[in-house]
Amino acid sequence: MTIAYQRAVTGRRAGRSLSLRRREELTGYLFISPQVLGFLVIVLGPIVAVVVYSLQNRTLLAPEATFAGLENYRHMVESDPYFRRMLLTTAIFCAGLVPINVGLGLCTALLLSSNRRGDAVFQAIFFLPVVTSAVAWAVVWRYAFQGELGPINQFLAVLGVTGPNWLQEPTWALVVVTVTRALKTVGLKMVIFIAAIQGIPKEPLEAARLDGANSWHVFRHIMLPFLAPATFLVVVITMIGSMQVFDHILLMTAGGPSNATMVLPYYIFHQAFRAFDTGYASALAVVLCVLTLGLTTLQWAVRRRVVPDEQ
Amino acid sequence: MFRRQTTRASQAARITPRIAASLLVAALVTSCVGSTATGEGGSGDSNQSVTLRFSMWSNNEAHVAMLEGFAREFRKTHPNVSVEFVPVISSDYLQKISTALAGGRPFDAGWLGEGDVSQFVAAGVLADLAPTLSRTKGYELNDFIGKSMQSWRRGDKIYGVPFSTSPFLVYYNKDLFAQAGVATPEELTARGEWTWENFRAIARTIREKAGPSVYGFQGHDGALYDNVTSFWNTVVPAIRAYGGSIWDPSTGSCDLADQATVDAIDLFRQMVAVDKSMVPPGEQADFFAGQVGMTINQLSRTSLLEEATFEWGIAPLPSGPAGPTSFYGQAGVVVFNASPHPDIAAEFVAFMTNRQNVETMAEFFPPARQSVLDSPAFRSSNAAVGEAGMELVADQVRQGESFPFPANFADVNLALKPELDKLWSADADVAAILRQGCEAVESLLTTS
Numbered sequence: 001m002t003i004a005y006q007r008a009v010t011g012r013r014a015g016r017s018l019s020l021r022r023r024e025e026l027t028g029y030l031f032i033s034p035q036v037l038g039f040l041v042i043v044l045g046p047i048v049a050v051v052v053y054s055l056q057n058r059t060l061l062a063p064e065a066t067f068a069g070l071e072n073y074r075h076m077v078e079s080d081p082y083f084r085r086m087l088l089t090t091a092i093f094c095a096g097l098v099p100i101n102v103g104l105g106l107c108t109a110l111l112l113s114s115n116r117r118g119d120a121v122f123q124a125i126f127f128l129p130v131v132t133s134a135v136a137w138a139v140v141w142r143y144a145f146q147g148e149l150g151p152i153n154q155f156l157a158v159l160g161v162t163g164p165n166w167l168q169e170p171t172w173a174l175v176v177v178t179v180t181r182a183l184k185t186v187g188l189k190m191v192i193f194i195a196a197i198q199g200i201p202k203e204p205l206e207a208a209r210l211d212g213a214n215s216w217h218v219f220r221h222i223m224l225p226f227l228a229p230a231t232f233l234v235v236v237i238t239m240i241g242s243m244q245v246f247d248h249i250l251l252m253t254a255g256g257p258s259n260a261t262m263v264l265p266y267y268i269f270h271q272a273f274r275a276f277d278t279g280y281a282s283a284l285a286v287v288l289c290v291l292t293l294g295l296t297t298l299q300w301a302v303r304r305r306v307v308p309d310e311q
Numbered sequence: 312m313f314r315r316q317t318t319r320a321s322q323a324a325r326i327t328p329r330i331a332a333s334l335l336v337a338a339l340v341t342s343c344v345g346s347t348a349t350g351e352g353g354s355g356d357s358n359q360s361v362t363l364r365f366s367m368w369s370n371n372e373a374h375v376a377m378l379e380g381f382a383r384e385f386r387k388t389h390p391n392v393s394v395e396f397v398p399v400i401s402s403d404y405l406q407k408i409s410t411a412l413a414g415g416r417p418f419d420a421g422w423l424g425e426g427d428v429s430q431f432v433a434a435g436v437l438a439d440l441a442p443t444l445s446r447t448k449g450y451e452l453n454d455f456i457g458k459s460m461q462s463w464r465r466g467d468k469i470y471g472v473p474f475s476t477s478p479f480l481v482y483y484n485k486d487l488f489a490q491a492g493v494a495t496p497e498e499l500t501a502r503g504e505w506t507w508e509n510f511r512a513i514a515r516t517i518r519e520k521a522g523p524s525v526y527g528f529q530g531h532d533g534a535l536y537d538n539v540t541s542f543w544n545t546v547v548p549a550i551r552a553y554g555g556s557i558w559d560p561s562t563g564s565c566d567l568a569d570q571a572t573v574d575a576i577d578l579f580r581q582m583v584a585v586d587k588s589m590v591p592p593g594e595q596a597d598f599f600a601g602q603v604g605m606t607i608n609q610l611s612r613t614s615l616l617e618e619a620t621f622e623w624g625i626a627p628l629p630s631g632p633a634g635p636t637s638f639y640g641q642a643g644v645v646v647f648n649a650s651p652h653p654d655i656a657a658e659f660v661a662f663m664t665n666r667q668n669v670e671t672m673a674e675f676f677p678p679a680r681q682s683v684l685d686s687p688a689f690r691s692s693n694a695a696v697g698e699a700g701m702e703l704v705a706d707q708v709r710q711g712e713s714f715p716f717p718a719n720f721a722d723v724n725l726a727l728k729p730e731l732d733k734l735w736s737a738d739a740d741v742a743a744i745l746r747q748g749c750e751a752v753e754s755l756l757t758t759s
Contacts, residue, residue: 061434062649063415082725147593149524168536168592168735254537257592258729273406274721276430278413 047289053282060276072283082259082267083284090263093178094242100182101238102231105189110219112190113197123194127187134184138251141180142167170260173253177261181248185241189234196230197223228307236299243292264288363394363656366408366421370398374675381663381671388662392655397421412436412649419650420660423471425462425641426540429560429718437470438646443657444469450665451682459679462713463643471643472664475676477609478639478707479531479548481510481629485622487604488513491520496626507549507578510605510629514588517604526596527588529603530579536592539724542731543714545607548638549575551712552631558749560717563756565749568742575631576734577741584737592735609640610677610704613695625700627707637711641679677704684708718757726751 018026054072058065076083108126112119129137144151147165156163166172200223208218224231246265249255255262255270264284272281367378375396382394397418399407405427411417423431431437444452455473463471481496488495493513499505514527534541543557550557555571558564566572582589590596590603598606599615607628616623628636644664646656662668669678674692683689684705690698717723730748733739 059434060409060413061431061436063413143595145593146595147591149594149596165591165593168732256537256728257732270721270725273409275719275725276409276434276721 050282050285053279054286056279056282058277058279058282060272060278065279068279072280073287075280076283076287082262085259086262086264086267089174089259089261090243092174093245093261093263094239096175096178097182097242097245098235098238100179101186101242102189102234104182104186105234106193106227106231108186108190109193109197113194123187123190126190129184130187132184134247135251137180137184138248141176142252145176167253168257170258173257173261177249177252180252181242181245184248185238189238192230192234193227196227200226232299232303232307236296239295239299240292243288243295359391361392361652361655363392363419363650363652363659365394365396365659366404366411366418367396367398368401368404368422370400371675377671377675378663381668382659384668385659385662389655389658392659394659408647412647415649417647417649419652419656420644420646422474422642423645425473425643425713426716426720428462428471428643428645429716430720431645432465432470433718436648438648438650438653438657439468439470440472440646440657440660441467441469443654443661444472447658447661447665450661454666454680454682456679456681456684456709458712459641459708462641462716471645472660473641473643473679474664474669474672475611475642476639476679476708476711477611477641477677478637478704478711479544479607479609479628480703480707481605481626482598482608482612482616483605483624483626484598484601484603485624486601487517487521487525487621491517491604493517495624496629497624500627505626505629507552507575507629507631511578511582511586511588514582514604515586518586518588521604524596525602525604526590526594527586527604528582529590529596529598529606531607533590533595533597533606536732536735539728539731544638544640546576546579547714548607548628548636549578549631551636551638552629552633554631554633557715558717558752558756560715560756563753565753565756567745567749571633573742573745576745580734580739580741583735584739610693610696613693616695625696625703627703637707639677639708639711639713641713642676677708679708681709717755719755723752723755726755 053065055067055069056065057068057071112123112126145153145166147153147163147168150163150166152166153163164172166176204222205218208222213221244265245263246269249261249263249266250269253261255266265288268281268284268288271277271284365378367374369375375398378396379394382396385394386392404422408418408421408423417436423437428437444450459473459476460469463469463473483496485495491513493516496505499509510528517527518525530536531541531544532538535545536542547557550572553571553575555569555573555575556566557572558566579589583591596602598604598608599612599619601619601621610625613625628638630636644660646653646660650656663672666680666682669680670683670686670688672678673683673689678684678689689705690701693701696704727748730744730751733744734741
């Protein structure tokens, strides 16, 4: 239709008003504007503010701040005695948590994806930790891992094993904190994997079995490639989540013993709310964000090779 | 000329964007106007109505009622001033007041723990109260026991007034003592034998007699291993009794490796690792649940014993080679510089810490004013503890001294904690560990 005819139909004079298409666009923008506004104010705004704060000498005790350039970053790399150790601890925590969490999620999904009687009950049970308060989770596990009166060591004593004082020995504390956090979200990954498994077409599986493939071959060569997109997603979100764990550390060990479980998010909290140095804390937060982003980008780049083309 | 033909759809397409747009604008306008800040009313003129916002960490009804009573009295001499008391959960307290400061909407005045004063003074956010206090008639600043102002003074400036000077005392479980057949602290004090050595022996006996789920001694708040402040609250009584000292932030010298200090801290190590009479790291046995024979804590914890299933008592801190000792922790009232009405806020602080009001507060908070400590009213103010107990408290306040808080306590703690964590094994070399602790913190020790 010509523009002239359009204008004739809608009765608007030429050049005066918006075309239908423009009006529809405007309507669309206005409808999404609350969400976008929320995003800008609540998400993007603070992120930009943190980047700006990281370039300032800013304290939590006053609203004014002076520009400091890259001073905070220089301090982090050159003179902070804790920074490197904390990066390492965070890396170990993530490297431990992701395989445990994703692996258990996949295993439980494989066991519970056949829609047998009782599967739903077990799925609900495994999902319970996901909906449990993180505070309650950490507090109860902390109680369980007490050195002498704790149920876990008492149980081990029955078996004749003397358990260590789990949360007071640096290495064990990190192990316990990693494993207990990994267990919490297994249910969520399980649900994602179940959905993915149930989306695998039956024909290749049946064909493979007819050809004499055993369960392991079926899993390794048929199911895994189909699960690759879901696995990729789960690994990425688990990794991102593991680099943000703070509440669990605070409640189980408060970064101890001997700073063995001091991960970067906890150190950021310490710098911001105990030492009141929000400029430095912001710089640490920027570094954490960049690291997380970098790892995610790396995984995206690797995705091409690992995840087969989806149909 | 065509007639205007508007279909319903195009009508809607014309109106809806306008409705949406106007709703959006309305939302933006109301959010920008927002809530008006109280306490804004110019620069504290006596003609304008002023509301002071006062932060506190207790939501105990009796405390709030008492403070509101002070506000009403203050209004009689300052008719345009009202005070709004804002209770904040104590675990969030520092965060709340610091974010209020950072956000440019600070409280006018409020409570502050003495451990935080140094950091706040170093940041320049506390107002100097000395001019207001000296010109308040009948205030009598000298009525405050000299040492009680230690944490709040910097030279001639006064950054806060302590409203609670709470000594650390030994709480003990009378039932467990009777069960173990050991002499009570009162009996030992009468004989002059209430020493740290006997304390240790009692803890060991209780542990031996009462079994594996009962301990002889628990550190302050059960948090001795997690929280450096609780560590100090537990060990400083022994350090002082042994004649040791910790550090001097004004000179930057660290005395942790001195023999007396080493001996005092080694006492606790032996109780944990050798006698096994002290609640060890990671265990959650609690005195207030009746599972431990003794603990060290402040008077305010008697509120946890209201429904205790056991008989309990309080006792002074044991004495050591350097004699008897006292140690207290304080909370004070401060005024924030960034308040819109610092002068009026300072006047209110002066009012609420005058002699009469300190006497009223003494029902809940041990006072630092000599005249109130000496009064019979104070001695009979706590029925659960009794007169003898309150006389003990008064005595401890008169003789005691605070902890020497450095300006950057958080950084010092972060550096010191990993060393302290190594103290608790049977073969730990306490002197070497404390020497390393000194090396870790010496460069950080400053006062504000």
